[in-house]
Amino acid sequence: MTLFSRHLSPEMAEEIWRRRDEFAEGGRPRPVSLPVTVLFLDLRGYTSTSEKLTPIELMDWINEFMGVMADEIMRHGGMVDDYFGDGIKAGFGVPFVHPDGPAADARRAVESRGTWRLGWTA
Numbered sequence: 001m002t003l004f005s006r007h008l009s010p011e012m013a014e015e016i017w018r019r020r021d022e023f024a025e026g027g028r029p030r031p032v033s034l035p036v037t038v039l040f041l042d043l044r045g046y047t048s049t050s051e052k053l054t055p056i057e058l059m060d061w062i063n064e065f066m067g068v069m070a071d072e073i074m075r076h077g078g079m080v081d082d083y084f085g086d087g088i089k090a091g092f093g094v095p096f097v098h099p100d101g102p103a104a105d106a107r108r109a110v111e112s113r114g115t116w117r118l119g120w121t122a
Contacts, residue, residue, distance in 0.1 A: 006029060009074035009075070009077075012077075016095060022096075026033060029095070032095075035097070035105075036091050036094050036102075037093055038081075038090070038091055038106070039078065039089070039092065040087060041088040041090075041113070042087040043062075043065060043087070046085075062086060062120075065086075069112075070088065073088070075106040075112070076089060076092070076109070076111055076112040077092060078090045078092045078108065078112060079091050079092075079095075080089040092106070092109045
């Protein structure tokens with residue numbers, strides 16, 4: 001639970017723990033085939049903006065963006081899968097099929113992007 005709760009929303013970590021026998025086999029994740037919505041986020045204008053900032057300002061800007069977006073993704077039922085440079089990769093509908101189905105996962109992925117209105121151009 002400690003490991004999961006550092007990377008997932010508390011609700012998702014609890015769901016994985018509650019359904020751990022369904023999720024894991026022999027202490028490892030069980031292979032499954034799921035319909036998944038994958039969201040890739042990337043900061044538009046990153047290079048031109050980064051050239052105008054000091055390294056500390058740039059890292060503060062990136063960390064703020066990553067933190068807010070990761071929170072929004074988790075709030076909408078997604079799971080951050082990877083951080084890369086100025087981008088984020090997240091999955092919706094993993095590790096379990098949500099009761100409301102894949103179309104709702106796609107809507108939640110798009111809705112999680114609403115934070116972009118906070119002044120970032122992404």
